[in-house]
Amino acid sequence: MIRLLLVDDQELFLQGLAMILESQEGLEVVGTALDGEQAIARTRELQPDVVLMDIRMPVLDGVSATAAIRRESPEPPPHVIVLTTIRHDEAVVDALRAGASGFLLKDARPEFLVQSIRAVVEGQQVIAPAETFDLLRAFAPVRPAPDASILAELTERERELFALAARGLSNADIARQLWVAETTVKTHMRAILTKLGVASRVQLIALAYEHRLIEV
Incomplete structure (x- = not known):
């Protein structure tokens, strides 16, 4: 069973995402969080396998939360998949540097989201190299x-x-x-x-x- 923590400041999006993922065999949503500080606390409490992390949130953004989770969690730390609405989002590069295993657009098809969660647990990347390179060209030093x-x-x-x-x-x-x-x-x-x-x-x-x- 893959344990999931969902992080987003939009409660309606969180509820819909939770319903989709709970319906899939082998996935369990163990908790949700509305900002980065809650995400850090709930990760510490629930020890999920994967955190689906929004980037732009109040209180503490997803980049800072990802860095803290990867740094403070016991080994092995949870995988973090960043969720964004913008394909070429500069913050995504910062999140990858902070330890995120990849990123997905929020409008990704549910089956692709589920496949990506399973893939990242197996140690695979969850974004296409072309998209990675596009981001690096645009924003990476x-x-x-x-x-x-x-x-x-x-x-x-x-x-x-x-x-x-x-x-x-x-x-x-x-x-x-x-x-x-x-x-x-x-x-x-x-x-x-x-x-x-x-x-x-x-x-x-x-x-x-x-x-x-x-x-x-």
Whole structure:
């Protein structure tokens, strides 16, 4: 059972979202929150697996709440999926840096929302690489020259996987390209994320772009 916390300052939206998700097998809405401070407190109290987090809220915004949840929660911290009404929202990039596993538009189809929740629990990214790159082009700072120093701790094989993952390839795609088992890719990816100090594949893409290790 995947335990969900829903965070949004619009109660009507929260109620509708809760009804949709509660109707799905294997999902349980354990609580809701109307602002970022409530989200932090309820996460501490309920220990959900996934937090669906609105970005723009009173009292405390979703970016700050995401950073606090990822920083203060016991290991493993919950996955945070950011919800926004704007496809090219600058705050989304800040949320990804703060540890969010991805973002979805609030008008996403219910089945896609459910698939995304299940995917993020399995360690997958929940936004298309093209959308990630569009956001990075628009809002992320980029170094004036390539800087590969962040890869110093990676082995040669891990660097190879890093380059493929940074271009948005899934574990299955990487496994097929390198002729290795998908479980091997998963093991390497866990090590890469740990060594780089990032929480998700989306953050890995952002890191690679900002250090000019990929061109998009």
